[in-house]
Amino acid sequence: MSSADAAVEKGAEEEPTLELGVETADLAAVPLRVDGLEKQFGGITAVDGATFEVERGTITGLIGPNGAGKSTTFNLITGFHRPDAGAVYFDGDDVTEDSPHTLARKGLVRTFQIARELSEMTVMENMMLAPKGQSGEQLWRSVLPWTRGGVRAQESENLERTWRTLEFFELDHLWNEYAGNLSGGQRKLLEMARVLMTDPQVVLLDEPLAGVNPSLEKRLLEHLHELTDLGYTFLIVEHDMDVIMQHCEHVIVMHQGRVLAEGTPADIRDNEEVIDAYLGDDL
Amino acid sequence: MSGGSDPGSGPDSEASSGGDAQSDPPSDADPASADDPLTRVRESDVSLIVGGFLALYLGYVLVGIVAGLSPRGIFATVTQLTLLIAIYAMLTLSLNLHWGYTGLFNIGIVGFMAVGGYTFLMLTMQVAEPGVRSAGGLGLPFVVGLAGAVVAAAVLGFVVGLPSLRLRADYLAITTIAMAEIVRYFYQSNAFQQVELFGMSLGTGGGSGLVGDSTTPFDRYVYEAGWSEGLVDFLDETFRISGTLGPPIETLFDAIVLLVVVAGFYWLLKRTGGSPFGRVLKAIREDEDVANALGKDTGRFKMKSFMLGCALMGLAGALYVYFQLGNTVNPTVFRPRLTFFVWVALILGGAGSNTGSVLGAALFVGILFRGPLYVKNAVENIVAFPDSPATVAGALGGLLSLDPVPFLAFLFDNMGSLRIILLGVVLIVLMKRRPQGLLGHRKETAAAVPLVPTETTATGGLTPGSEGPEATDGGEPGGGGERP
Numbered sequence: 077m078s079s080a081d082a083a084v085e086k087g088a089e090e091e092p093t094l095e096l097g098v099e100t101a102d103l104a105a106v107p108l109r110v111d112g113l114e115k116q117f118g119g120i121t122a123v124d125g126a127t128f129e130v131e132r133g134t135i136t137g138l139i140g141p142n143g144a145g146k147s148t149t150f151n152l153i154t155g156f157h158r159p160d161a162g163a164v165y166f167d168g169d170d171v172t173e174d175s176p177h178t179l180a181r182k183g184l185v186r187t188f189q190i191a192r193e194l195s196e197m198t199v200m201e202n203m204m205l206a207p208k209g210q211s212g213e214q215l216w217r218s219v220l221p222w223t224r225g226g227v228r229a230q231e232s233e234n235l236e237r238t239w240r241t242l243e244f245f246e247l248d249h250l251w252n253e254y255a256g257n258l259s260g261g262q263r264k265l266l267e268m269a270r271v272l273m274t275d276p277q278v279v280l281l282d283e284p285l286a287g288v289n290p291s292l293e294k295r296l297l298e299h300l301h302e303l304t305d306l307g308y309t310f311l312i313v314e315h316d317m318d319v320i321m322q323h324c325e326h327v328i329v330m331h332q333g334r335v336l337a338e339g340t341p342a343d344i345r346d347n348e349e350v351i352d353a354y355l356g357d358d359l
Numbered sequence: 360m361s362g363g364s365d366p367g368s369g370p371d372s373e374a375s376s377g378g379d380a381q382s383d384p385p386s387d388a389d390p391a392s393a394d395d396p397l398t399r400v401r402e403s404d405v406s407l408i409v410g411g412f413l414a415l416y417l418g419y420v421l422v423g424i425v426a427g428l429s430p431r432g433i434f435a436t437v438t439q440l441t442l443l444i445a446i447y448a449m450l451t452l453s454l455n456l457h458w459g460y461t462g463l464f465n466i467g468i469v470g471f472m473a474v475g476g477y478t479f480l481m482l483t484m485q486v487a488e489p490g491v492r493s494a495g496g497l498g499l500p501f502v503v504g505l506a507g508a509v510v511a512a513a514v515l516g517f518v519v520g521l522p523s524l525r526l527r528a529d530y531l532a533i534t535t536i537a538m539a540e541i542v543r544y545f546y547q548s549n550a551f552q553q554v555e556l557f558g559m560s561l562g563t564g565g566g567s568g569l570v571g572d573s574t575t576p577f578d579r580y581v582y583e584a585g586w587s588e589g590l591v592d593f594l595d596e597t598f599r600i601s602g603t604l605g606p607p608i609e610t611l612f613d614a615i616v617l618l619v620v621v622a623g624f625y626w627l628l629k630r631t632g633g634s635p636f637g638r639v640l641k642a643i644r645e646d647e648d649v650a651n652a653l654g655k656d657t658g659r660f661k662m663k664s665f666m667l668g669c670a671l672m673g674l675a676g677a678l679y680v681y682f683q684l685g686n687t688v689n690p691t692v693f694r695p696r697l698t699f700f701v702w703v704a705l706i707l708g709g710a711g712s713n714t715g716s717v718l719g720a721a722l723f724v725g726i727l728f729r730g731p732l733y734v735k736n737a738v739e740n741i742v743a744f745p746d747s748p749a750t751v752a753g754a755l756g757g758l759l760s761l762d763p764v765p766f767l768a769f770l771f772d773n774m775g776s777l778r779i780i781l782l783g784v785v786l787i788v789l790m791k792r793r794p795q796g797l798l799g800h801r802k803e804t805a806a807a808v809p810l811v812p813t814e815t816t817a818t819g820g821l822t823p824g825s826e827g828p829e830a831t832d833g834g835e836p837g838g839g840g841e842r843p
Contacts, residue, residue, distance in 0.1 A: 177654050177655055180653055188648070192648070204806055219630045274653055
């Protein structure tokens, strides 16, 4: 698809003007570390001692058969569930007990398996929601006349960034559209664009390519690579093995709540245990 | 899925009111109308409200004239109508903050009103010596009473919200409706009917309620100030309302005061909604997990929104007691049906729209609540019905013998109850035909600056929306006209 290529070119040439990116100079090389996470639901052990690390500036794939505990691990890392045991370290700090919004403010943000756009808000509103530290989120500041100037200035600032991010993801022509009217793929793009507006360091993407057509998938992956070059770190749950093998620097395989294997895509491909896990389960 | 199919011309087309966007989803936008100032005025919120009110008044006046009601009667009806609409508009606007913006399912409105109304009276009533037959108040000024009502309702909101806002929406509904009943029974019980404290007789008045100072606001602020005579003469001459003008003029005064308060509510809630704060509220309404995942402390936002709405409901309750109930209150006023009337008004007008809330209140009170009774009076003024049958059987019996008169007489005689049935029918039709209400398109953009691309943005530059910073405050959201 020629427009996809054009898109990449466009994104590439505008890169310098983007205010995206993470200052990685004085940050730890391992922003996210998970140590012995356990979670039980009733009698079912969903996650059983998962331990792994995610390196900065990489796309790390988290794979495994259905029911391996990938999504639960995501929920445990991002604070949506509390682990029964184990710990999550972000930038060296123990963040196991942090709630999702605290983690998001620290720079650890997630997307959802099914794109959860805010459907009765416009694309623009969706995007403008995300930036952190918005003074206008204090009620009195946005209501009282003499404090509103500062709020406006900040809004205009965020608006500029929003436009550039929307252009990066080529959603700018949809700015005034209700998010609920977007196509499935556009929603995925919107969700990723929105997450970047929070100034994340590490982004957890739960099946970002599910239901996305091949050309858009290609573009999304190209975006991901551009973004890792800018310093972002991604942890991805994905079922498409080709994607994982071609695009991830590092792959973690989960099986029955544990980390079965870890390594480069090449290592994983040849790993007998992994093949057994997939064949023995549902493949 | 062809996003960015034409990256080269993208910047140009986006300036023209999202032209690209139209191809994808269904669109009812009329690009031509965007530039027409007349259309913008016609579509602006204020003119919608004013137009709605005028249409309602016109209907009332026309019905009155046809039925041959006295001008004084029509005038009194319309002013009373306005008064009630104003109260309902305040409540609907507050509920819109809860439900339309934040998605909080509050069905305990009447509880917050009761607390506001009672607190107001207990603060402002004359101090009563111990041993007097009925309880007195603290004798504080009017404004202090209102402030007390606001604070009391907000505190109650905090107490109710603390355990229930964390839970799913239905639990908030259960908690609030239970709270409203508890509040009513609390005021009804004689536990605190009359308590002697610090040499004063205080209390809730129990089942008989509280009776405040009977001086009307008009008497206090206009008549005693001495400029009422000129006003009365002026209105008398202007509207040719013969006879003494006491009560209707007082009601008119009250109605105008309350309309000003409604304008204040509207302004406040419009500002709240059209801000980054309101944006988070909308996000919570759409999907709380997403808002949470994006770093918003949704619990705090929900609590703030809930308390603000409750405080405003308390204020509306106090004003209801003072202006509509003649500064008296008793527990039977605050029965749950009041809550559902406010909900009907909100659903009518469209949840999520402040303008819709005001219009919904006007339509509910004007057509569904007061309308049937007014029409009944009007019709009975023209036609003298024979005595109506006492039972439904009697009414239907007439129909069998092809004589509709008993049936009609029965209908008109029971209009007070039948309008509740009408209410239900309207709700059902609305839910089937237009579930979003009149203006429930939720187009009120939440941002402190217009989210409109400018030429500079379109060419990859900066400063979008740097002109017209007031646009989101009063007028059309999104800079006007662009409604894909």
